[in-house]
Amino acid sequence: MTNTTAKPKTSPQRVFLFLQGPHGPFFSELADRLTETGAVCWRVAFNAGDKARWRDSKSLLAFTDDLAKWLDQLARWVAQTGATDLVLYGDVRRHHAEAIAFAKTAGLTIHVFEEGYLRPYWATYERNGSNGNSKLMQISLEQMKTALRRTADVPALPPDRWGDLRMHMVHGALYHWHILFRNQRFPNYRPHRDQTVAEEFRLQLLRLLRRPRHMIERWITTRRIRTGGRPYHVVLLQLEHDASFRAFSDFASQTDFVDMVIAGFAEGTPAHHRLVLKAHPLEDGRAPLGRTIRESARKHGVFDRVHFVRGGKLAYLLQAARSAVTVNSTSAHQALWRGLPVRCFGVSVYDKPGLVSGQTLPEFFADPTPPDPTAYAVYRQFLLETSQLPGGFYSAKGRSQLLRQVVDRMVSVKDPYDLRLDTRETTTQQLRVVH
Numbered sequence: 001m002t003n004t005t006a007k008p009k010t011s012p013q014r015v016f017l018f019l020q021g022p023h024g025p026f027f028s029e030l031a032d033r034l035t036e037t038g039a040v041c042w043r044v045a046f047n048a049g050d051k052a053r054w055r056d057s058k059s060l061l062a063f064t065d066d067l068a069k070w071l072d073q074l075a076r077w078v079a080q081t082g083a084t085d086l087v088l089y090g091d092v093r094r095h096h097a098e099a100i101a102f103a104k105t106a107g108l109t110i111h112v113f114e115e116g117y118l119r120p121y122w123a124t125y126e127r128n129g130s131n132g133n134s135k136l137m138q139i140s141l142e143q144m145k146t147a148l149r150r151t152a153d154v155p156a157l158p159p160d161r162w163g164d165l166r167m168h169m170v171h172g173a174l175y176h177w178h179i180l181f182r183n184q185r186f187p188n189y190r191p192h193r194d195q196t197v198a199e200e201f202r203l204q205l206l207r208l209l210r211r212p213r214h215m216i217e218r219w220i221t222t223r224r225i226r227t228g229g230r231p232y233h234v235v236l237l238q239l240e241h242d243a244s245f246r247a248f249s250d251f252a253s254q255t256d257f258v259d260m261v262i263a264g265f266a267e268g269t270p271a272h273h274r275l276v277l278k279a280h281p282l283e284d285g286r287a288p289l290g291r292t293i294r295e296s297a298r299k300h301g302v303f304d305r306v307h308f309v310r311g312g313k314l315a316y317l318l319q320a321a322r323s324a325v326t327v328n329s330t331s332a333h334q335a336l337w338r339g340l341p342v343r344c345f346g347v348s349v350y351d352k353p354g355l356v357s358g359q360t361l362p363e364f365f366a367d368p369t370p371p372d373p374t375a376y377a378v379y380r381q382f383l384l385e386t387s388q389l390p391g392g393f394y395s396a397k398g399r400s401q402l403l404r405q406v407v408d409r410m411v412s413v414k415d416p417y418d419l420r421l422d423t424r425e426t427t428t429q430q431l432r433v434v435h
Helices: 026-036 048-052 067-081 094-106 141-147 164-181 197-227 243-247 254-268 289-299 314-318 332-337 361-366 373-384 396-411 416-421 423-434
Strands: 015-018 040-045 060-062 085-089 109-115 122-127 232-236 274-278 306-309 323-326 342-344 388-390
Touching: 015 026, 015 067, 026 040, 026 085, 026 396, 040 048, 040 067, 048 164, 067 094, 085 094, 094 109, 122 396, 122 416, 141 373, 141 416, 164 396, 197 306, 197 314, 232 254, 232 314, 232 332, 254 274, 254 289, 254 361, 274 314, 289 306, 314 332, 323 332, 323 361, 332 342, 332 373, 388 396
Parallel strands: 015 040, 015 085, 040 060, 085 109, 232 274, 232 323, 274 306, 323 342
Antiparallel strands: 109 122, 122 388
16 A cells, blocks of 8 residues: 655755855854754855864865956855855955855855944844845835834843954954964965055054054043034044945045045034044054045145044944934944934945935035934834844854844745745734734
């Protein structure tokens, strides 16, 4: 007699191929968690820094050729490993962009990690692309509002201190140390940034040595701004080598952006207003920002009305600010959350009607249009329910929080945005809550 009992269907085994990740052990720990689900994980190392933080040497694939041979080698490794998924951090560096294009044609699922859009306490997880390549660019606020499933509780505020930035610096220093002193196996490695690894190391060392002086200068300048009794506008500067700045804006350098902003400030604001240009916390001095700002302010006749703040916490400056200007820094979310008017000049996931101003700079500085608080509440909640996960890549506490949630997102068939935008699934989830 024929046995008609149907055998349970099993899903094909997932094989994750990791490319470059954030500095530190996050990708290795993530692979350990994915392995527990029954998946297989492989890692491509482009340099000794990548190799050093991958725990399983048997699953390490060393790419030692010239970058021109990268796609051919990637195709061989995908066939050899049977890879079903591609995992990477940042999607615009050349070898990652080429790998994504290949993976799309090969039918692989593409997992992209990035620093949190809602920094500093969250990390970003998306499919196929991030920042200017994110699916968020095609999702309207109305779509977000329709798909949104409100959670019962208001999300907790991030802690003031949790160590991720400090550990980012530590892991970054270790990463570059390995490349500087142990990179013999990777003779063709070239960093995706303009500086050599030796130059990166030198800049970080100088930054460390100058830190006490910069802390004193920052404290004095910030106190003068906060106690001066004058309205002020904050400019959120980015790292000149930042991928978002280079790939998703029309500015060739920070110099061009700084001069444009100071010119608009000089034209549009009353004489008692001040302009505060806030450097990125990881600014290492490769761009002469201080000199650039002084020269531009002098040229436009506002030298005594412009301040430059090196690093430090942004929240303290934003508390009393009148507005914020940036190219496409994710720090703008902190300004939007506070209800401050924001003007951006690059491609960004928050550049949507109702959130950022479309005024000219002189008009913006004279009378800035604030964001619609309801629109921002919808936007923020949508991100928190989709691509923004609590935790971070660098501190042990941050990685623990992030790993607790991200593995389920990665093994899901649908990407985080599709799970919300699918009206039928959203409706089903809401019905479950009701019943």
